[in-house]
């Protein structure tokens with residue numbers, strides 16, 4: 426039996442498998458099932474800026490009546506709703522930390538500088554071991570350039586970093602223009618890790634019923650190649666712990682990510698599809714592979730990976746098909 430323990434963001438993990446932010450990690454009961462099956466860490470369901478705003482609007486509709494011109498009352502209501510959303514999460518962190526042997530990474534989905542830093546500090550106080558920032562806004566504005574978006578993201582990170590001591594990671598969009606440069610900038614700002622990559626809600630059109638619908642929610646087993654490419658390219662270049670995410674559905678895919686230099690693996694879709702005990706299959710699959718290769722621990726695995734990966738990662742940097750292979 427190999428020793429699967431590893432470190433991610435400076436945290437000791439009993440194995441490299443983290444359950445990513447999702448409905449799986451939204452409740453105490455859900456996390457209990459993951460803990461029972463050996464999850465080393467969970468990233469809690471994100472606290473969403475829009476969610477708070479929506480709740481605020483809903484509450485306004487239901488409660489205002491004669492108060493609708495009273496700015497102090499509006500202010501109070503805003504504060505109250507934020508406090509409620511936050512207190513649900515801080516309570517969850519406290520209970521999970523008290524009852525289970527796993528690390529808890531809180532997650533904030535932030536779109537603007539706003540007041541997120543205050544939430545971050547509260548999550549830290551509640552006992553979160555780390556904080557994952559899910560920073561993304563669809564660049565659909567005709568007025569906002571890539572440079573302005575990048576600048577805004579950096580301001581968010583700077584602000585959060587000033588207010589927390591726990592390690593901070595950023596969950597990156599696969600559509601980032603300058604992945605390597607951005608990773609380096611984040612490292613310079615004090616970020617400890619990068620999650621490669623986020624997966625977004627994908628709307629679709631239902632032609633039968635003439636309406637826009639939610640598209641496919643889960644990733645596919647072959648979605649892993651883009652994160653694998655970037656883990657391979659970034660691991661030797663940046664001082665960040667990389668968590669591979671998106672399309673890790675089998676133990677073999679997890680092994681590829683670790684060989685390429687990932688510090689940890691985040692899984693969501695495969696656990697939704699196969700149930701929480703699939704985490705045990707992933708751990709056993711990794712263990713079996715390490716045994717087969719005679720690797721006793723993750724340090725040995727990493728050294729094995731470094732020896733296997735080409736020094737000049739030209740295959741991972743090649744993007745165009747110069748020629749088709751074979752007769753296709």
Ligand SMILES: Cc1cc2nc3c(=O)[nH]c(=O)nc-3n(C[C@H](O)[C@H](O)[C@H](O)COP(=O)(O)O)c2cc1C
Nearest residue numbers: 445446447448471559623624644671672692693694
């Ligand atoms: C139902 C569902 C809910 C999700 N909710 C969040 C969320 O709140 N915050 C977040 O950062 N990612 C969220 N994600 C994205 C996942 O954390 C993960 O990045 C994505 O599913 C890719 O990993 P996978 O291939 O293992 O599924 C969600 C994914 C799913 C399927």
